[in-house]
Amino acid sequence: MGNFVKNLNKKAPQVGFVSLGCPKALVDSERILTRLRAEGYEISPSYEGADVVVVNTCGFIDSARAESFDAISEAMAANGKVIVTGCLGVDEAGIREVAPKVLSVTGPQQYEQVIEAVHRVVPPMHDPHVDLLPPGGIKLTPRHYAYLKISEGCNNRCSFCIIPQLRGDLVSRPITDVMREAEALASAGVKELLVVSQDTSAYGLDIKYAGGLWRDCVLETRLKDLAEGLGDLGLWTRLHYLYPYPHVDSIIPLMAEGKILPYIDIPFQHAHPAVLKAMRRPAHQEKVLERIRGWREICPDLTIRSTFIVGFPGEGEEEFEYLLDWLREAEIDRLGAFRFESVKGAPASDLEGAVPQTVKDERYERLMEVQQTISLKRQLAKVGRTIDVIIDEVDEEGAIGRSKGDAPEIDGSVFVAGGEALVPGAIVKATVTNADAYDLWAELAE
Numbered sequence: 001m002g003n004f005v006k007n008l009n010k011k012a013p014q015v016g017f018v019s020l021g022c023p024k025a026l027v028d029s030e031r032i033l034t035r036l037r038a039e040g041y042e043i044s045p046s047y048e049g050a051d052v053v054v055v056n057t058c059g060f061i062d063s064a065r066a067e068s069f070d071a072i073s074e075a076m077a078a079n080g081k082v083i084v085t086g087c088l089g090v091d092e093a094g095i096r097e098v099a100p101k102v103l104s105v106t107g108p109q110q111y112e113q114v115i116e117a118v119h120r121v122v123p124p125m126h127d128p129h130v131d132l133l134p135p136g137g138i139k140l141t142p143r144h145y146a147y148l149k150i151s152e153g154c155n156n157r158c159s160f161c162i163i164p165q166l167r168g169d170l171v172s173r174p175i176t177d178v179m180r181e182a183e184a185l186a187s188a189g190v191k192e193l194l195v196v197s198q199d200t201s202a203y204g205l206d207i208k209y210a211g212g213l214w215r216d217c218v219l220e221t222r223l224k225d226l227a228e229g230l231g232d233l234g235l236w237t238r239l240h241y242l243y244p245y246p247h248v249d250s251i252i253p254l255m256a257e258g259k260i261l262p263y264i265d266i267p268f269q270h271a272h273p274a275v276l277k278a279m280r281r282p283a284h285q286e287k288v289l290e291r292i293r294g295w296r297e298i299c300p301d302l303t304i305r306s307t308f309i310v311g312f313p314g315e316g317e318e319e320f321e322y323l324l325d326w327l328r329e330a331e332i333d334r335l336g337a338f339r340f341e342s343v344k345g346a347p348a349s350d351l352e353g354a355v356p357q358t359v360k361d362e363r364y365e366r367l368m369e370v371q372q373t374i375s376l377k378r379q380l381a382k383v384g385r386t387i388d389v390i391i392d393e394v395d396e397e398g399a400i401g402r403s404k405g406d407a408p409e410i411d412g413s414v415f416v417a418g419g420e421a422l423v424p425g426a427i428v429k430a431t432v433t434n435a436d437a438y439d440l441w442a443e444l445a446e
C-alpha cells in the first residue's frame, strides 16, 4: 500500500493522499501536493478526516494494477469521495467497473485536472498561502534526499512495457529548469539527488540538446552537462535508469573524479542477444561486458545496479544459462529480478514460447542464488575500508545510513556503531567491520 502523508493542521480543507508506484509517480504526487499546499489545503493523515482522497495509481504490471484497485476500493469504503490519477487512470472503464462512483479519473502527469477535481469537491482557501511551502516544495522522501525528474515519457518501445503508451514519447525538461530545481532543493537542505526519468541516457534528445544559461555559462540539455552541473552543486548525485548507449561511457570519468556518485543504475533485463532482441531493448547490441570492464578500470569503486527479467517468452534453458554466465563475468553489484508477467497491451504478451510459472520460479531462485554469491564477494571486499556514509536514521543502537553504492529504498544499509549523536543527512566517514550480501556494518572513523 502507498504512503499516507501526515500533517496535523485541522482548520484548512483536508486532502487524503495515497501514492502508489515508482519514483516517477512519487514525483507526480509531490507536484500535486506542492500545488495543493500552495493553495492552503492540508494533508489529512487518515481517510476519515479527509474532505476528499486522491489516489495516485500504478498500472504497470498486473500486481501493481491489483494493488491500485485495492487502494481505490479501500478509499471508497472509508471516505467515498475519491479522485483517481496516475498510470492506471488510462483504464477509466476498468476503474469504473470496480468503483463506479469515483469522482474523476485522469492519467499520469495530469496535475491540472487533479487540482480542478479537488477544487470541485472542496474549494481552495480564500488566499493561497504560498508561504506555507518550504523552498523546494513538499517532498515525500526524507528531507536529506530528493528525486529529481528530468524528463517524462520514453522513445523506446521495449516489448514488455506499456509506459510509452501510458506516458507518451520523451519530453525533456530544459536544463536550466532542472538546475534551478536542484539548487532550490540544495538550499532546502537536500544532500542527495536521485535523478529519475524513464530513460536518463536519452535526456535532451527530443529538444536537440538545446543549450540553456546556468550561472554565466551555457549547459546543453544532455546527460553529461547535467551530471557536471549537478556535480558542481556539491551534493551527492545518483543517476537512475541509464541504458548502455555508447555516450554513457563519457560520464564514468565524472564518477571517478567524485563529481557524481560512482553508481550506475542500468536495467539490462537480460544478456542473451536473442532475448534482448525479442525484448526490443535499446542498445542491445553493444558489447556490454567489455564496457563494464572498461568502466571499472576508470572508476574502480563503481557500483552497478541492474534489473533482469527471467522467463521472458522464448527464454530456454540455454538462454538462461547464458545469462547466469554473463552475470558471473559482469559481477553486477546489486540486482533486482522479476519473473516475466504479461501486461495488457504489451507486444511481448503475444509472443510465442511462454515459460511455465514453475520454470520462472525455479529460474528466479537460481538467478538469485548466483547473485548472492557475487554480491557477498563484492561486499566482503569492502571490509577494512573507510567509506563515506550518509545517515538516514538514528536510534539508541546507533545510526543507519547508506554508502555511495546504496540508493534509498532499493539497496542495502550501513549500520554505524557509535553514531548515536549523528543527525539524518550527515555525511560521515566509517570503517567497515562486517558485511553480508546486502548490508554493511561499520564503526565511526572520526
Ligand code: SF4
Pocket: 154, 155, 156, 157, 158, 161, 162, 163, 164, 198, 199, 282
Ligand atoms: S526504456 Fe523500455 S522499459 Fe523503460 S520505459 Fe522505455 S519502453 Fe519501457
